Amino acid sequence: xxxxxxxxxxxxxxxxxxxxxxxxxxxxxxxxxxxxxxxxxxxxxxxxxxxxxxxxxxxxxxxxxxxxxxxxxxxxxxxxxxxxxxxxxxxxxxxxxxxxxxxxxxxxxxxxxxxxxxxxxxxxxxxxxxxxxxxxxxxxxxxxxxxxxxxxxxxxxxxxxxxxxxxxxxxxxxxxxxxxxxxxxxx
Numbered sequence: 504x505x506x507x508x509x510x511x512x513x514x515x516x517x518x519x520x521x522x523x524x525x526x527x528x529x530x531x532x533x534x535x536x537x538x539x540x541x542x543x544x545x546x547x548x549x550x551x552x553x554x555x556x557x558x559x560x561x562x563x564x565x566x567x568x569x570x571x572x573x574x575x576x577x578x579x580x581x582x583x584x585x586x587x588x589x590x591x592x593x594x595x596x597x598x599x600x601x602x603x604x605x606x607x608x609x610x611x612x613x614x615x616x617x618x619x620x621x622x623x624x625x626x627x628x629x630x631x632x633x634x635x636x637x638x639x640x641x642x643x644x645x646x647x648x649x650x651x652x653x654x655x656x657x658x659x660x661x662x663x664x665x666x667x668x669x670x671x672x673x674x675x676x677x678x679x680x681x682x683x684x685x686x687x688x689x690x
Contacts, residue, residue: 533605533612533650537643538598540650545596551587553580560652561644567656590633595621601638612643612650626665627678634664635672 540559547555557580566574574582602615619636626633640657643650663672670676671683 529609530603530605533609534600534603536650537600537603537612537614540643540652541596541598544652545594545598548587548594548596549592551592553584553587556583558648561646564652565654566658567654569658569661590622590624591630592622595619610645611653612645614641614643615639616641626676629678631666635662637661 544556544559547559560576560579562576564576564579566579568574597619599617599619600614601617604613606612615638617636617638619634621632621634623630623632625631637658638660639655641652642654642656644653661672663670665676665678669683670680
């Protein structure tokens, strides 16, 4: 009887370890698939291809901004159009997945993403280099056409640099302002 219990426990442990390994492998596959989607989004931005950008998002795509306001799919399409019209490619967009949670059936993926964008644009009468980075949560949905971005929220740790000088990302650019020093958060 004892031998049977040991064999049962060993078989159960193998099943759990095997399922965990399969899950980790599947999560790695989802991560690779999302990295491909991020590359497609970056390339579509560089081409200024609004249709391709929209095609990589769900029809109910939305974002929740740091101030709590919700940007629906139409608001976000206008935001993207404005970005493309006011900035010059290449945009050098990099998205690094810092953490990833995938639903049991591999239909939803929630990624904590560090996004970096470097581009040029005209500010205060001059073409300037603008670098931004942010951490945000992005929810992706698996569709018949592949992974599509469904939502962006928990946007935080925004940083913006103009010509190498840190500026307040929540305010209009002022070339005469002192370098921005964010308030201490006690961390």
